Amino acid sequence: MDPHPDFADVELPRSFDLSSFSMTPLTAAQVDEDYDAVMSSAHVLKGTFGDWPDGLTHADDLTDLHWHDREFTCRRSFSWIARDQTGQYLGCAYLFPELGTRGRARLVTWVRDIPERDALNIALETEMRDWLQSRLPGGIQVTD
Secondary structure, X not given: OOOOHHHOOOOOOOOEEOOOOEEEEOOHHHHHHHXXXXXHOHHHHOXXXXXXXXXXXXXXXXXXXXXXXXXXXXXXXXXXXXXXXXXXXXXXXXXXXXOOOOOEEEEEEEEOOOOOHHXXXXXXXXXXXXXXXXXXXXXXXXXX
């Protein structure tokens, strides 16, 4: 699988720190905590990615996480777990370069159903957007 043309020469880190979040890889090794976060927040995730996570099984999530990892490695799309300062899984951030197009990538963030979810998600999106702007090749527009 070839990288997206905008990211052929871009190496985004798997782990890094933002002001309020620690970003770690979203891989199959995190399937148990990912599945718990997704299923406990299914009602707030509905509509973010179509009807997902309706009907999602643990095995399906494992497959999804393998796919996210492969996409990251191939530089086709990028995904991270957002954690708080104690290491608690808060949610995820994804960067999806537009297929068949140059210069645009979609940023999607979500935070699990916890108190202050909306405020945390706004902070996560803002911090990710700022972080990406300093690392993406010139001319890539990040949308949501």
